[in-house]
Amino acid sequence: MTQTSDAILARMMALHPKIIDLTLDRVWRLLAALDNPQDKLPPVIHLAGTNGKGSTQAMIRAGLEGMGKSVHAYTSPHLARFHERIRLAGELISEPHLTEVLDECYAKNGGENITYFEITTVAGLLAFSRTPADYTLLEVGLGGRLDATNVITPEVSVITPISIDHEQFLGNTLTKIASEKAGIIKRGVPVVVGPQPDEAMEVIEATAARLGAPLIAYGQHWHVYEERGRLVFQDENGLLDLPLPALLGAHQIQNAGAALAALRHLGADEAACEAAMLNAEWPARMQKLKTGPLIEAAPEAELWLDGGHNAAAGVALADVLAKLPERPTHLICGMLNTKDVSGYMAPLAPHVASLTAISIPDEINTLSAEDTEAAAKSVGIAAGTADSTLAALQAITAKDPQARVLICGSLYLAGHILRENG
Numbered sequence: 001m002t003q004t005s006d007a008i009l010a011r012m013m014a015l016h017p018k019i020i021d022l023t024l025d026r027v028w029r030l031l032a033a034l035d036n037p038q039d040k041l042p043p044v045i046h047l048a049g050t051n052g053k054g055s056t057q058a059m060i061r062a063g064l065e066g067m068g069k070s071v072h073a074y075t076s077p078h079l080a081r082f083h084e085r086i087r088l089a090g091e092l093i094s095e096p097h098l099t100e101v102l103d104e105c106y107a108k109n110g111g112e113n114i115t116y117f118e119i120t121t122v123a124g125l126l127a128f129s130r131t132p133a134d135y136t137l138l139e140v141g142l143g144g145r146l147d148a149t150n151v152i153t154p155e156v157s158v159i160t161p162i163s164i165d166h167e168q169f170l171g172n173t174l175t176k177i178a179s180e181k182a183g184i185i186k187r188g189v190p191v192v193v194g195p196q197p198d199e200a201m202e203v204i205e206a207t208a209a210r211l212g213a214p215l216i217a218y219g220q221h222w223h224v225y226e227e228r229g230r231l232v233f234q235d236e237n238g239l240l241d242l243p244l245p246a247l248l249g250a251h252q253i254q255n256a257g258a259a260l261a262a263l264r265h266l267g268a269d270e271a272a273c274e275a276a277m278l279n280a281e282w283p284a285r286m287q288k289l290k291t292g293p294l295i296e297a298a299p300e301a302e303l304w305l306d307g308g309h310n311a312a313a314g315v316a317l318a319d320v321l322a323k324l325p326e327r328p329t330h331l332i333c334g335m336l337n338t339k340d341v342s343g344y345m346a347p348l349a350p351h352v353a354s355l356t357a358i359s360i361p362d363e364i365n366t367l368s369a370e371d372t373e374a375a376a377k378s379v380g381i382a383a384g385t386a387d388s389t390l391a392a393l394q395a396i397t398a399k400d401p402q403a404r405v406l407i408c409g410s411l412y413l414a415g416h417i418l419r420e421n422g
Helices: 005-015 025-033 053-066 095-109 116-129 174-184 198-211 251-265 270-279 293-297 311-323 341-351 369-378 389-399 411-420
Strands: 044-048 071-074 086-088 135-139 156-159 191-193 215-217 222-227 230-235 238-243 302-305 329-333 354-357 383-385 404-408
Touching: 005 095, 005 116, 025 095, 025 116, 044 053, 044 174, 053 071, 053 135, 053 251, 053 270, 071 116, 086 116, 095 116, 156 174, 156 251, 174 198, 191 198, 191 251, 198 215, 215 251, 222 251, 230 251, 238 270, 251 270, 293 389, 302 411, 311 341, 311 404, 329 341, 329 389, 341 369, 354 369, 354 389, 369 383, 389 404, 389 411, 404 411
Parallel strands: 044 135, 044 156, 071 135, 156 191, 191 215, 302 404, 329 354, 329 404, 354 383
Antiparallel strands: 071 086, 222 230, 230 238
């Protein structure tokens, strides 16, 4: 019988009783059994942070590709298909190649305890080690210090803005969380740092000083801002006047700055920096849906999708909504029960006409639609529930066919929408 990647991934889920168990021992053991593929990668750019890792990585990749470079990229979680996590020299990994590296990792692991993220990360590193490219972009899954990606010495590290998230694994203060994120800093390796709260910056600066890692920090070594509908970036190499990022939102200005600082460190010229702004794509970050069953069900509506899910994401999303052309905005929202739901919703309250709560389909950790509805009402949003995204959309557009509808609250919900609406 022909193996599929889905079948092997399902088997991998059973190799450890916990989804998350932060340590690197199991990863090092499997890498050694595979002859250490992490030592055979093209030069690595390693990204950690609470918000903006994926967007920053997308802009760095667009910039490097604008320089004519071929780029591997590793991201998580995936939205519609696992293959999205592993991009080989610019192309998503093929099903035969993915099946091959997953099967090899499963066999070499020999039935030992290892988490799903750990073994699939190793499979990504194995694929990267066997495919020629100029650079490898590695996005941390959770934290940094004990994340399965933290087994390399990069060319440059990047730390995007840090905020409170995943407290059950990383600690309940910014200082503790920053200590985990700063764990990607390596001795002597330059580290690009995006805007940070003071407590986080102190930890990053202390770690970099202890390891002799040169800082390339926002507000000290580079500056970025919007001026007259353009993005202005300045560092010791001079000033760049660029188009605004293709990715929407004021927070993307800061992410663009971190990407540009990394690209300039790697020798990018102005054309490559412009490509980073114009050509970056990152699904479910204020993505406008254009085709599929949902569009057919509400052809006059303006339909958006966003996967942000913490308080900082709520602030960023509110800023985007405030700057869109005037139009009543209705949210269809599903969230996980591990998130700060009210913290996410409160910034959105002034900008939305209603929220329809749904449970995330096929997700064991979904917050119930009723609990999501209650959280929305607690921050002053008019709210109700629906059995599905489609039912919510039909109810909204029955009253207002030309409504702006934003499906939001979780990457898991975004993935479901992209699969169903693809």
